[in-house]
Amino acid sequence: MNHFLPFFPLNLVVYPKEKLNLHIFEPRYKQLITECYAQHTTFGIPCFINNKIEGYGTEMRLLAISKIYEDGKMDIETQGLRIFKLLSFENPVKSKLYAGGEVQALELIDDASEPITTQLIGQVKQLYSLLQLNLNLDFKLYQYLSFELAHKIGLSTEQEYQLLTMPSEKSRQEFLVTHLQNAIPLIQDMERTKERIRLNGHFKHLDPLNF
Known part of the structure; x- marks a missing residue:
């Protein structure tokens, strides 16, 4: 079903289900958030990438206004609800300071494949081991694992946006698997280079060669 949303475009x-904290300082967004709070309504974050509004974004719920400053600026807590396709864009909305437009919710398909999911989890663990980072994540907790991992494996903003537009969980996981298949060998090469640099200038114990 189509519906109207006020817009807060961001370059992200x-x-x-992702939680996002924002600092609100522009008059148009102070107006937007004040209205959402008073009317218990949602707002949309259309993706703004490469200096243009893209065709998809995320509908957001305002969880709390954690602080209001003397000048009216705010710190707020929000959470993603659902992905939408942008149908129209009005800037500004009549009698408002902010933009808005009609959107259509993207229906997500829960079609994850166990072999792909297992491969993806293995690759993520390998990545974090190479980077010597802790991965505090219970993979079984998430209905859509791809969304939980998207910000954690080095995707560009453009790649994160491409993932957002995919309704199929299987397709999203396959996308992440391909990314990691390309990224992990590069990181392995980087680690080998770092090791060679560390060894440079040090005494080396070399086994004699048999000819």
Whole structure:
């Protein structure tokens, strides 16, 4: 079903259930958030990438206004609800300071494949081991694992946006698997280069060669 949303375009990608803290300082967005709070309504974050509004974004719920400053600026807590396709864009909305437009919710398909999911989890663990980082994540907790991992494996903003537009969980996981298949060998090469640099100038114990 189509519906209207006030818009807060940002140069980032937000996924369903993701929490996002924002500092609100522009008059148009102070107006937007004040109205959402008073009317218990939602707002949309259309993705703004390469200096243009893209065709998809995320509907957001305002969880709390954690602080209001003397000049009216605010710190707010929000959470992603659902992905939408942008149908129209009005800037500004009549009698308002902010933009808005009609959107259509993207229906997500829960079609994850166990072999792909297992491969993806293995690659993510390998990545974090190479980077010597802790991965505090219970993979079984998430209905859409791809959304939970998207910000954690080095995707560009453009790649994160491409993932946002895919309704199929299987397709999203395959996308992440391909990314990691390309990224992990590069990181392995980087680690080998770092090791060679560390060894340079040090005494080396070399086994004699048999000819």
